[in-house]
Amino acid sequence: MISLNGAPLLQGKVAVVTGAGQGMGKEIALALAKAGAILAIADNNADTLSGTADEIAALGGKVEAFVWDVADPAAAVEVAEKVSRSLGDCAILVNNAGIHRRGLTGSPEHLDTWKSVMSVNLDGIMYGVTAFLEQLKRTKGCIVNLASIQSYAAAPNDTTAYTTSKGGVLMLTKALAVELARYEIRVNAVAPGFIDTPQTAASRSNPDRVAFVMSHTPMKRAGRAYEIAGPVVFLASPLASFVNGAVLPVDGGFLAL
Structure with a gap:
C-alpha cells in the first residue's frame, strides 16, 4: 500500500485510466489501486481489460471495467455517466490510451495514418477531458496525460503523425493547466522514453532502432512499464498539490543528452 502518514495516498478517490489493458496503462492502474484509489479502467480490448480488472480485484481493490474506444466522443460521454453512477465522480483522469503508427x-497510406493517430492520441484526450470535466470540477481533481x-x-523512424500528436499532448497539457486552474483542477503529464511494452515490441526487435535509442540514453536500457506508474501516482497525489x-x-536521461 502506498501511503502518506499511515493513510493510503489516494484513499477513496475515483481514478479513470484509459488504455489499461496492458503495458503502462495496466501498471498505472495497479499502482493507483495500491495507493487506495477506486478504479474505473478502460480499453478497447475487452480480454486484456478483464485481466487487469482481475489483478486489481486480487489486490483487494475496487474496480469496474469499461470497453471504450477513446476516439469516439459519444462513447466518452457514456462512460463518464456510467462511472459517476456506479463509482462516484472522477477525481483522477489518466489519459494513457495511445497508438503508434x-x-x-x-x-499512399500516410493521411489515413495521420487521422487514426490524431483521433486516439490527441482527440481522445480532449474527448475524455470534456466528458469528465463537470465531475473533475466537483472533486477539484486532476488530469495526468501520457506524452x-x-x-x-523527432526520431528518424517515419513517425511524423505520432511525433506531432505527442507534441500536441505537451501543449494541450499546458493549455489545460492554465485554463482549468480556475476550477482548482491540476493538469500534468508524464513523458516516457523507450519503454518495454507491447507497443514497442517491433522497435525493440530492430537492432538499428535500439542502437539509436541507447546511444541517447545514459542509463543504457529500456524502461519498464511499472517505472511509469510511480510518477503518475505522484502527480495525481497531494504530494504534487x-x-x-x-x-x-x-x-x-534521453532528453538530458
Missing part, C-alpha cells in the same frame, strides 16, 4: 509523409520524449524531439502544467520526462 509509422508512415512516410507522401506515401512522450517525442513530444520534444502545487505542480501544474508540468511534463515530467521518465526516460533514463
Whole structure:
C-alpha cells in the first residue's frame, strides 16, 4: 500500500485510466489501486481489460471495467455517466490510451495514418477531458496525460503523425493547466522514453532502432512499464498539490543528452 502518514495516498478517490489493458496503462492502474484509489479502467480490448480488472480485484481493490474506444466522443460521454453512477465522480483522469503508427509523409497510406493517430492520441484526450470535466470540477481533481520524449524531439523512424500528436499532448497539457486552474483542477503529464511494452515490441526487435535509442540514453536500457506508474501516482497525489502544467520526462536521461 502506498501511503502518506499511515493513510493510503489516494484513499477513496475515483481514478479513470484509459488504455489499461496492458503495458503502462495496466501498471498505472495497479499502482493507483495500491495507493487506495477506486478504479474505473478502460480499453478497447475487452480480454486484456478483464485481466487487469482481475489483478486489481486480487489486490483487494475496487474496480469496474469499461470497453471504450477513446476516439469516439459519444462513447466518452457514456462512460463518464456510467462511472459517476456506479463509482462516484472522477477525481483522477489518466489519459494513457495511445497508438503508434509509422508512415512516410507522401506515401499512399500516410493521411489515413495521420487521422487514426490524431483521433486516439490527441482527440481522445480532449474527448475524455470534456466528458469528465463537470465531475473533475466537483472533486477539484486532476488530469495526468501520457506524452512522450517525442513530444520534444523527432526520431528518424517515419513517425511524423505520432511525433506531432505527442507534441500536441505537451501543449494541450499546458493549455489545460492554465485554463482549468480556475476550477482548482491540476493538469500534468508524464513523458516516457523507450519503454518495454507491447507497443514497442517491433522497435525493440530492430537492432538499428535500439542502437539509436541507447546511444541517447545514459542509463543504457529500456524502461519498464511499472517505472511509469510511480510518477503518475505522484502527480495525481497531494504530494504534487502545487505542480501544474508540468511534463515530467521518465526516460533514463534521453532528453538530458
